[in-house]
Amino acid sequence: MIHLPDELVLQIIAFLEPPELVNLQHVSRRFLHLSRDNNLWKRLCFEHSAAERRRRRFQADEAEIEPRLLELIRAADSIAEAFKTPVHDPTAPSADVQAQHNAAKQRAALLANWDPTYPSERVNFYQEFIQRHAPHSIRWFQTARHGHEDDGLHREATGAGILYNDNGMADKLIAPLEDGSISIWDACARGGREGKITARSPIGLLPNKGSDLDYDTRVGQSQAMMTETGAVECVSVDSRHQKAFFAVQNVLNEVDLHTLQVLSRTPFPFPITALSEARHPTPITVGTNWTLHLHDTRKPPSIPTEAKCELIGGSAANSFSRLETGDFGGHVSLTQPGPLSILHLPTAREWDGNGDIWVAGRFTSFLNFDRRYFPRLRGTVFSGARLSCLTAIPHPFIPHDLRVHRPYASPSQLREAKEMPGHTLVAAGEYKGKGSIELYGLSSEPGRSINSSDTRTTRNNHACYQNRQTASSSKLLSVASHGTRLVFSDGDGILKWVERDGSTPVRHLNINDAANEPTSTIGMESGWGDIVQKIMPTVSLSLNSDAPSNVPLGQDDLIVWTGDGKLGRVGFGQEDVFQDALEGLEGAAEVLEGEALRRREQEREYGFEMRRALEHQARELRWLRGYGL
Template sequence: MKHLPDEIILQIISYLEPPELVLLSHVSRQLLSLSRDNNLWKTLCFAHSVAERRRRRVEAVSDIDPRLAELISAANNISNVFDTSVHDPHAPSAEAQLERNKEKRWEAIRTNWDPSYPGEKVNWYQDFIQRHAPQQLSFFQDAGSVEDEGVRREATGAGILFDDEGLSDKLIAPMDDGSIAIWSAGYASERKGKMVARSQIGMLSNRNSDLDYDTRLSQSQAIMTETGAVECVSIDSTLKKGFFAVQNVLNEVDLNTLQVTARTPYPFSITALSEAHHRTPLTVGTNWTLHLHDSRKKPKAPDATRCELIGGSMDTSFSRLETGDFGGHVSLSQPGALSIMHLPSDREWDGNGDIWVGGRFTSMLNFDRRFFPRLRGTVHSGARLSCLTSLPHPFIPNSLRTNYPPSYLHTARSTPGHTLIVAGEYKGKGSLELYGLSSEPTRSINSSDSRTTRNPQACYQNRQTASSSKLLAVAPQGTRIVFSDGDGNMKWVERDGSTPVRQFNINDLQRRPAIPAQTMSNPLQPNIEPGWGDIVQKIIPTSHPLSSHDASISPFGQSNLTIWTGDGKLGMVGFGGETPFDVDAFEDALEQQVHGGEKVREREYGSEMRRALEMQARELRWLRGYGL
């Protein structure tokens, strides 16, 4: 075969299945290059996608129940858009024309499935692995584990320090004892997953060494765990600064020295921080207010008197979400700002502002930083929102994929824009919503227009039921969207927000050391019993969505996910045969040398006791159903 042109060899190996292609890549450098052909793996991603497998399964059924014919036609209406028949079936070229039409129809179906955008560089080989390979989970050292004193140290937040290329370098988290811990999180780091630095306890809680150790520790734990805010950490990767919210105080920390450089008090407990950029002020959300924080400006001295809000308004109307400018901040008529997102200020004008705020209220608030604190507009959601994020591409709803020709879809994808992704809870169910922000008015929502969600041409998807429990976090990963729910599940969907890709439960992954190989063919794993075990509170991609690195040539593993769980653990989710890192092996070897494996046995005993208590709780729940 070495004398054949590459095009012929590529055509031959296109008939191989993914496991066979992986084995072929070990034969020679030439076959390695050909077996990693990007278009080949893109075709495999499409062929193994849930939508394509469902379509082929429907077409293969010959005896369809007539009662389901209309439903199947509606679910597979894309097949009716492309006519494969020929004008004259008795013509000599009819058979060849029929084959060409089928090929055009297949290509059109693949184009409609394609989740990428013009100009976007995607490594489809990595994308296929992240869609179908076994998932792996590794936990960072000493986060949520028991230390020498027998005390369990938990992380109370998480943030990532990115390098100049937009890839993760360090994982930074405040701990429940008031300290700050830093772990190595770089792809090529030999110490990946290990703690590399830690500040003194009580630093964030402002409990100095003049107190004895036990008092400082107990007071710090009470202070650090009082509010329970998820978005309490924001890292400025350019200036190497970290912002940590503790109760009503914003701590600014120099990450090079791990020293607090400024403390800024706010009138109420801080519930959300925006992403930190050195050129734009940080947006700080409290229970009742929103503020712009400029680190270059010295904080004002605290007033002698403290204002207290008594009897908040019960009005559900959002016409009074902003009641005026009180010292340059926004006063909310309803409490609970839980997530704040900044959009790039250099994007093309889409009729909206730069700041989006979501929380326990049922509308998203939109502000233009130039006119802050004036409210620019709102977008009604109806759900109680937990997390906001965005994609640097326009939102393409399913209606554009199924009811229009590919040329119209290509025009929509080529239009500059962003997608606003929202996760939360609506009537007890997990809600995933997507809104298009585009310079094309017919494809974009506008927060200043009260009829935003009444526009039939606006590209948005409101209240997509994504889970049986509340959604806690959402983030983009590759050509997919990943979110977590209150049952411990992590689920991946296509960028349309509804087509499933894969899912797993972190409690299953912690109990089992390995994932069965059948995950390659059936990535949708069953869930454990809802309401038990750990949950994922925050998901942070290890590569920044707006980074400058080329994702199509980046080494595998640079697009993993960092998670922060409800048990105060910090982990990294990867895909493939190997775990992202192995801290346990390092710890076990060290403990065997120093303590003879005593801590290993303690950890195993703790895991067994937890499983026993969970089993007992399930039995009690079962008996309670019989009135016992």
């Protein structure tokens, strides 16, 4: 095969299975290059996808399918106008050639229907295959107890954010701890230091509890303040200027990440519940229980004066007709509490009739603002769900009927939809006790975009899709874009990956599975009813462009912050990169006594049983509620 051209070699190795292709990469540099051919792995991703496996299973088991169900499947295919290319004369000499030609057309249409990429998007499908099908693992970051020699207790993280380098890759993990300090971990695979603590501030820095207090008082008061609000989006990192913003109760702390010193403290009238991204020079949008504010970091902090805020006409009704939009000191006053997630969209995008600030939370509608006219409300979009998290991908929304109701849609229709400029708004939350993931199109094409000032546009099936059946049986807590997929977490501690259509499953991971627990001490403290509160990709996906195209293999992972205050990294198809180093460091720490270990085991078992009892009680209440009781 040495003298064969690359084209013929590719045709030969295309018959190999993925494990054999991986072994072939060790033969020579030439076979390494050929075995990672992008089109080859794109085809393998398609052939191993859930949709294609389901289609082949139906074809193989057609004789075993119930006749009535088989009749419905065939009727659906006929409605979808599936490949009207039969062989007219099976006895003709060209019948075999025509059959092969028809099969090739069918295969091309199926591949185009599955293809999750967009024309301007560059995807490494070898890495995609690894992330879709290779074994996954969770590696937990070093515990924060090593930051202080006089403190042997583990301190839980009360939030998390990532500092990205100039290449858009995760460099540092920033997290506030329950004792009021800030801890920084190495988040990149460099020199075996990944997952280790590189810096930590003094205790009580964020709640402003100084050394004038004794140690126990400082820790106790700091812990009470850091855990009172419980906001998820309480950390925002400005990677360009190496600064981070931390929300503690009603105070926004601006911190220099080089010196870990507080640069300013800005008070707000109510406890802060959500922060937008920090991207200089764009002002940060700050959401409190009852208000929304724009915080311009370029403006020097002013000495706050005592002020009182009063909400007039507040109501718990699901209506935004009484939303106060007057300029009360440059902020918006809400009649319903609970902003939980704030998303900024690029101002330089194609005009889609919407503003660049989206707010979601415990209320059942999105709030949309144009920063140029803030605090005037641009409009609302009714969802019906109570949303926990917002994100977006810099590609247009593909109508669901192009992928699902018409599985053999024309490739030209899909190509035309993908070439349109636009963004896709992705929201996760809860609808009537079940998880809900929702997609909304923002495009310059009116027929495929929602408009916050016109509620009729949300009824357009070509502009939005809501999955409230198969997403999850419990509330969704966080959502993020990962490669060509979406990943979200739910209240059962499960991470689920789906295609960009929001419904087709790819894979899932339960963080409480014993198989995913490391053998170190921190691994023993993880799991047992834990949940993922926040998902953070290690590759920065700018809404103005695609993710970096030169992402090293095995580095496009996810960093998660759990409900128990743990921080971990979800990886695919690789050994624990930094777990061995951490085990050595953990082994040097003080080992708990046998009696303490048994007591902690009993506490975990008790917590697990209590969780099961509460879940059972919640299910009974939902069942009784269905009967009007």
